[in-house]
Amino acid sequence: MKKLGFIVEMKDCKDAADLRRWVDLAQQQGIDGVELLFNSKCGVDFSLDKIKPAFENTPVEPAACGLWWLNTISPDPDERAAVRRTMLEFLDMAEAIGCRMAFFNTGEYDPEDPDKNIAEFKKEYLYYKDIADKKGIKLACYLGHGGNFVHSREILDKLLKEVPEFNIKLDPVGIMRNMKDDPYEIMKRYANRIAHFHAKDIFRYGDDGWEIEPIVGMGQLKWNVMLGMLWNVGYDGYIIIEPHGDVWAEPENRWKHIVLAKRHLEQYM
Numbered sequence: 124m125k126k127l128g129f130i131v132e133m134k135d136c137k138d139a140a141d142l143r144r145w146v147d148l149a150q151q152q153g154i155d156g157v158e159l160l161f162n163s164k165c166g167v168d169f170s171l172d173k174i175k176p177a178f179e180n181t182p183v184e185p186a187a188c189g190l191w192w193l194n195t196i197s198p199d200p201d202e203r204a205a206v207r208r209t210m211l212e213f214l215d216m217a218e219a220i221g222c223r224m225a226f227f228n229t230g231e232y233d234p235e236d237p238d239k240n241i242a243e244f245k246k247e248y249l250y251y252k253d254i255a256d257k258k259g260i261k262l263a264c265y266l267g268h269g270g271n272f273v274h275s276r277e278i279l280d281k282l283l284k285e286v287p288e289f290n291i292k293l294d295p296v297g298i299m300r301n302m303k304d305d306p307y308e309i310m311k312r313y314a315n316r317i318a319h320f321h322a323k324d325i326f327r328y329g330d331d332g333w334e335i336e337p338i339v340g341m342g343q344l345k346w347n348v349m350l351g352m353l354w355n356v357g358y359d360g361y362i363i364i365e366p367h368g369d370v371w372a373e374p375e376n377r378w379k380h381i382v383l384a385k386r387h388l389e390q391y392m
Contacts, residue, residue: 127392128156128186129364129381130321134165135374142177149183152382156186158363159222163192167209169216178220186361187224187319188217189292194270195230195251196243203247206230210251218258224319224360225255226263226292231272237281240272245286252288263290263318267301276304276312283316290318294365295344296325296336310349315356322346322388323365336368338380340387350391362388 129149136142142159149157159174161167167190178185190213197203210227217225232243248262255262266273273279283289291313295306302309310317324342327334340346350362366372366380 126155126361128154128158128361130158130160133159133161139173139176146177146181146183150181156184156361158187160189169212171219175220185220185222188222190227192270193228195228195247196232198232214255214258217260223260225260226319229264229271229273231270237278241282241285248286261318263292265292267297274302291316292319293317294321296323310352314352319360321363321365323367339364339384346388347391
């Protein structure tokens, strides 16, 4: 576990120069990689003219490519076919820029039927995995976010039994918020299935639902413990800083979050 990176929201990058500015900042700070996150609700642009030049003549790597808000197991055959086309373009782009990690939504077929969701997802995931394997790309999926059927530990257990090839993209705050679960318990059970890891923090206080999302290291999560759990299973992927929340997701504040989070995380790496 030697590599540290951060997210760049591709909806905010208009051209290669915008992305290159983030890559240059990463190099200046000694950060190893930049994750490219595509939001399909905002429209996606996988143009290599926009992406590939940003990583030329720099040691900074494309740490991962993420694509979210696609229903990969939509019951509508036309929507599912369209999603497949987008996913194939996405994987082609990742291969072309030398990215070795790609993650996406599980989707949802029937909100009331976990078994049907798993059966439909298995077909799609193995289809994409076969393509990704040939490209040298590892796949993983979000847990719990909207548009995903994996929103409980019980469903995750069933999924891992039915699809042993499934890999997890884990975000501890997402586990707390979207699965209503304990991230340490999820990591204890499934650390060896985590293929990609996002670092963002949270602080909750009182019984009125109050919370903030501070800079990594300034909240309640124990980063020494979580990274130790990853170390224990030989995790060799990236730790990706994710500026998030009302304050630190704002464009003018993201870089401060990244720099200060790096100072905290690198002592454990």
